[in-house]
Amino acid sequence: MENQGQGLHARVLESLGPAITSGTYPPGSVLRTDELEERFDVSRTVIREAIRVLESMHLVVSRRRVGVTVRPTEEWNVYDPQVIRWRLAGADRPRQLRSLTVLRSAVEPVAAGLAARLATPEQCEELTRHALGMVSTSRGQQLGAYLVHDVAFHRVILRASGNEMFARLGDVVAEVLTGRTEHQVMFTDPDPAAVTLHVRVAEAVRERDAARAEALTREITAGAMAELDILAP
Amino acid sequence: MENQGQGLHARVLESLGPAITSGTYPPGSVLRTDELEERFDVSRTVIREAIRVLESMHLVVSRRRVGVTVRPTEEWNVYDPQVIRWRLAGADRPRQLRSLTVLRSAVEPVAAGLAARLATPEQCEELTRHALGMVSTSRGQQLGAYLVHDVAFHRVILRASGNEMFARLGDVVAEVLTGRTEHQVMFTDPDPAAVTLHVRVAEAVRERDAARAEALTREITAGAMAELDILAP
DNA sequence: CGGCCAATTAAGTATGACGTTTGAGTCACA
DNA sequence: TGTGACTCAAACGTCATACTTAATTGGCCG
Numbered sequence: 181m182e183n184q185g186q187g188l189h190a191r192v193l194e195s196l197g198p199a200i201t202s203g204t205y206p207p208g209s210v211l212r213t214d215e216l217e218e219r220f221d222v223s224r225t226v227i228r229e230a231i232r233v234l235e236s237m238h239l240v241v242s243r244r245r246v247g248v249t250v251r252p253t254e255e256w257n258v259y260d261p262q263v264i265r266w267r268l269a270g271a272d273r274p275r276q277l278r279s280l281t282v283l284r285s286a287v288e289p290v291a292a293g294l295a296a297r298l299a300t301p302e303q304c305e306e307l308t309r310h311a312l313g314m315v316s317t318s319r320g321q322q323l324g325a326y327l328v329h330d331v332a333f334h335r336v337i338l339r340a341s342g343n344e345m346f347a348r349l350g351d352v353v354a355e356v357l358t359g360r361t362e363h364q365v366m367f368t369d370p371d372p373a374a375v376t377l378h379v380r381v382a383e384a385v386r387e388r389d390a391a392r393a394e395a396l397t398r399e400i401t402a403g404a405m406a407e408l409d410i411l412a413p
Numbered sequence: 414m415e416n417q418g419q420g421l422h423a424r425v426l427e428s429l430g431p432a433i434t435s436g437t438y439p440p441g442s443v444l445r446t447d448e449l450e451e452r453f454d455v456s457r458t459v460i461r462e463a464i465r466v467l468e469s470m471h472l473v474v475s476r477r478r479v480g481v482t483v484r485p486t487e488e489w490n491v492y493d494p495q496v497i498r499w500r501l502a503g504a505d506r507p508r509q510l511r512s513l514t515v516l517r518s519a520v521e522p523v524a525a526g527l528a529a530r531l532a533t534p535e536q537c538e539e540l541t542r543h544a545l546g547m548v549s550t551s552r553g554q555q556l557g558a559y560l561v562h563d564v565a566f567h568r569v570i571l572r573a574s575g576n577e578m579f580a581r582l583g584d585v586v587a588e589v590l591t592g593r594t595e596h597q598v599m600f601t602d603p604d605p606a607a608v609t610l611h612v613r614v615a616e617a618v619r620e621r622d623a624a625r626a627e628a629l630t631r632e633i634t635a636g637a638m639a640e641l642d643i644l645a646p
Numbered sequence: 647c648g649g650c651c652a653a654t655t656a657a658g659t660a661t662g663a664c665g666t667t668t669g670a671g672t673c674a675c676a
Numbered sequence: 677t678g679t680g681a682c683t684c685a686a687a688c689g690t691c692a693t694a695c696t697t698a699a700t701t702g703g704c705c706g
Contacts, residue, residue, distance in 0.1 A: 187689070189465065213657070223691045225458065228658085232422065232462045233469040236495070244657045245699040258581050259492035262469070282523070283578045290519035297644065345516045348491050420658070446688070456660045461689085477688045478668045651704080659696070666689070673682080 188222050192230040193262075195220070200239050200250055201263060202270035210247040211240070237263055261351050268355055273363070278408055280356045285401035287346060288337065288353070293394035295340035296385045303340040304386045307333060311382040318375045326370055327361050333378055337397070340385070360407070374403055421455050425463040426495075428453070433472050433483055434496060435503035443480040444473070470496055494584050501588055506596070511641055513589045518634035520579055521570065521586070526627035528573035529618045536573040537619045540566060544615040551608045559603055560594045566611055570630070573618070593640070607636055 196216075199205055216227045231248055234240045237257045242248045257263060258279075267276045299307070313329035334357070335350040377400050384393035429449075432438055449460045464481055467473045470490045475481045490496055491512075500509045532540070546562035567590070568583040610633050617626035638644070 189689090225461070225690060225692095228458070229462055229465045231657095232465050236466040236469055236493075242657070243699080244697070245655055245701095247656070254577070254580065257493060258577055260469075260490060279576055279578050282527075282576050283520075286523035286579075287516075287519045290515070294515075294644075343512055343515050344487070344491055345512050346519075347487070422658090445686095458659060458661090464688095475688070476668085477666070478670095478686060480687065647706105649704105649706085652702095654701080655699090657696100657698085660694085662692095664689100664691080667687090669684105669686085671682105671684085674680090676677105676679085 188220075188226045189229040189233070192216070192220050192222065192226060193233055196230060196234060197237075197239070197262065198266045198270060200234070201256075201266040202272075205250050207250050207252045209250045211250075212247045239263070264352060264355060268359060273359070277356060277359055277363075278410055280352055281401075281404050281408055282410065283349075284353060284356060285398075285405055287349060288334065288401050289394045289398040291338050291341035291343065291346045292381060292385065292397035293390040294342060294346075295337050296388055296390040296393040298342040299336075299340035299385050303336055304382075306336045307340075307382040307385055310336065311379045314370075314375050314378050318370050318372065321369070323361055323370075327357060330378075331357050333382075337381070337385075356404075360404075371403065374400060377403075421453075421459045422462040422466070425449070425453050425455065425459060426466055429463060429467060430470075430472070430495065431499045431503055433467070434489075434499040435505075438483050440483045440485045442483045444483075445480045472496070497585060497588060501592060506592070510589060510592055510596075511643055513585055514634075514637050514641055514643065516582075517586060517589060518631075518638055520582060521567065521634050522627045522631040524571050524574035524576070524579045525614060525618065525630035526623040527575060527579075528570050529621055529623040529626040531575040532569075532573035532618050536569055537615075539569045540573075540615040540618055543569065544612045547603075547608050547611055551603050551605065554602070556594055556603075560590060563603075563611075564590050566615075570614070570618075589637075593637075604636065607633060610636075 196211075205211065213224065213227050213231065217224055220227070231240065231242055234248075235242055237260050238251055238255050239257075240248050240250050258267075264276070264280070267273070295303070310329045310333040314326060314333065317326040317329060331354045334353045338350045338353065339347045341347065377396055381393055381396045381400070384390075384396055429444075438444065446457060446460050446464065450457055453460070464473065464475055467481075468475055470493050471484055471488050472490075473481050473483050491500075497509070497513070500506070528536070543562045543566040547559060547566065550559040550562060564587045567586045571583045571586065572580045574580065610629055614626055614629045614633070617623075617629055
C-alpha cells in the first residue's frame with residue numbers, strides 16, 4: 181500500500197522485518213551479518229543498512245562480538261507504519277487489529293470533536309461527500325467502493341482535527357478498515373446504522389457541534405469494537 | 414533520556430535529525446552524501462547508514478542523481494520517539510507539547526478505564542504507591558521527586574491498560590510531563606486538586622470502577638490542557 | 647577457587663572501484 | 677522557433693577488502 185523494495189536494502193528489510201515481527205526470529209535470537217550477507221547474497225553494506233533501519237525501529241539491537249539481537253516485543257516501535265504493516269500481514273493480525281481498534285476508539289472521537297471546531301469549509305464538504313458516497317454504495321455488494329469512502333471519511337476527520345499526531349493515524353485507520361473488509365466477515369452489506377452515523381457526524385461537524393460529533397463518533401468506534409468482540413461494558 | 418551516540422552513525426544522526434526537524438534544512442532542501450561526508454569527517458558508510466535511518470523515519474527521501482531531499486513535515490513519522498525528542502528539543506517545542514497533550518487527553522482516559530478492568534494487583538499497588546508518593550512530595554519544592562512519581566503513575570496506567578499501543582506512549586507522556594516541569598511555569602508546588610485526582614484514580618482502579626477511573630483521568634488531562642491554554646469548551 | 651590477561655570473534659569504519667539511474671543540456675530536424 | 681531524441685555526467689547504489697575496536701571467552705597464574 182505504500183513503498184516497495186527499490187534498492188537491495190529495502191528488499192532485505194521486507195524479508196527480515198516480517199520475519200522478526202512474525203516471530204520467526206523470536207526475541208533474543210541472534211543474527212550475524214555475514215550469515216545474512218550470504219543468505220541474501222548481497223554485500224555487507226546492504227545488510228548493515230537494513231540492520232540500522234531495524235535498529236531504529238527498536239526491533240533489534242546490534243552489539244559487538246555478539247551480533248544482532250532481536251529485542252523484546254514491548255520495546256518495538258509499534259507506531260512505525262512499516263512495523264504495523266508487517267504485523268498486520270503476519271500471524272498475530274487479529275491481535276494487532278484489536279489493539280489498533282482500541283486506539284481508534286480513543287482517538288477518533290476526540291479528533292471528531294476538534295474537527296467540528298476547526299474543519300475548513302472544504303473539509304466539511306469532503307466529509308459530506310464521502311458520507312453520501314457511503315450511503316450510495318452501502319447496498320448491492322459494492323464493498324470496494326464503500327471502503328474507499330469510509331477510509332477517506334476517517335482520514336478527513338483526523339486531518340481536520342488540526343492535530344498532527346491524529347492526522348498521522350490516517351494510515352493506521354486505513355489499514356484497520358481495509359483489514360476488516362478483507363479479512364473479517366463482511367460478506368454482507370455494511371450495517372445501515374453505521375452508515376447513518378457517518379452522515380450524522382458529517383452534519384454535526386458542518387454545524388460546529390463538537391459534543392455531538394464526538395458522541396456520534398464514539399458510537400461508530402464502539403460498533404467497530406463490537407465487531408471484534410472487544411469488551412462491551 | 415534514552416540512547417546516546419555509540420557509534421559514529423549515531424553521532425551523525427544526533428546532528429542531522431535535529432537539524433532537519435528544527436527547520437535548519439527545510440522541506441525540499443537537498444543534502445549530498447559527499448558533502449556530509451566531509452562535514453562530519455566520516456566515511457560514506459557512516460553517512461549512508463544515517464541517511465537510511467532518516468529515510469525510515471520519513472524525514473528524507475534519497476533519489477539518484479538528485480540527492481537526499483527533506484520531506485514535507487506532514488509525512489514525518491511523528492510517533493518515532495527519536496523524532497519526538499528532536500522536536501521537543503527544538504524551536505517548536507511549545508507546539509509539539511500541545512499536540513502531545515491533546516493526544517494524551519484522548520488516550521489516557523480510555524487507558525485508565527481499561528486499567529480498571531485489567532490491572533493486576535501488583536499494578537494496583539504500584540499505582541497507589543506512586544499516588545501517595547505524589548501527595549508526600551507535593552509540598553516544599555520537591556518538584557523533582559514529584560515528577561518521578563507522576564511519570565511512574567501514568568506509565569503504570571498505560572501499561573496496565575493491556576494495550577501495547579497505549580503502553581508505548583509511556584515515553585511520550587514522560588517527555589511531556591518532564592517538559593512541563595522543566596520549561597513551564599511550575600515554580601510553585603503542584604496543584605493540590607491534581608494530586609487528589611491521581612489518588613482518586615488509583616482508588617477507582619483498585620475498586621475496578623472503570624467509568625470513574627476514566628472520568629477522573631479525563632479531569633487530569635483537562636487540567637493539563639488548561640495549563641497550556643488549549644481550547645476550553 | 648578466583649581473578650587477571652590475552653586471544654578470538656563479530657561488529658564498526660574507511661576506501662577505492664564500478665554500476666545504475668535520471669535530470670539536464672544539446673543538437674538536429676521539422 | 678519549437679519539439680524531439682540523444683548524449684553526458686552527477687549523485688546515489690553496490691561490492692570487495694582491509695583495518696579497527698570492543699567485548700566475550702577461556703586459559704593461565706596466583
